[in-house]
Amino acid sequence: MAKKAYHLFFQKQLIKEPIMFVVARDLNLLLNIRRAKITSEVGEATIELEGDEKDIAKAEKIFREKGVKVESVLGDIVEG
Numbered sequence: 001m002a003k004k005a006y007h008l009f010f011q012k013q014l015i016k017e018p019i020m021f022v023v024a025r026d027l028n029l030l031l032n033i034r035r036a037k038i039t040s041e042v043g044e045a046t047i048e049l050e051g052d053e054k055d056i057a058k059a060e061k062i063f064r065e066k067g068v069k070v071e072s073v074l075g076d077i078v079e080g
Helices: 019-026 053-065
Strands: 002-010 030-038 043-051 069-072
Touching (some): 002 053, 019 043, 043 053
Antiparallel strands (some): 002 043, 002 069, 030 043
16 A cells, blocks of 8 residues: 655635545545645645555546645655
8 A cells, every 4th residue: 555645735716625535535545634724715734645556646636637736745744
């Protein structure tokens, strides 16, 4: 199983949509929300996706297609 971390940025029109949940469910990925900040104007989340490497790549593509800004997290997320 592969694991990859991302920073996701959501515009105002996307913050009420369950995009992360739907993508993870549909691709059978384990979604771990490590940090999130949501306001009425923008949303930001740091997540980990775990599962098949091809499905993680599909998830990244789907996020981008839906208008989510996606940045890969380099290195490990601090455990604590």
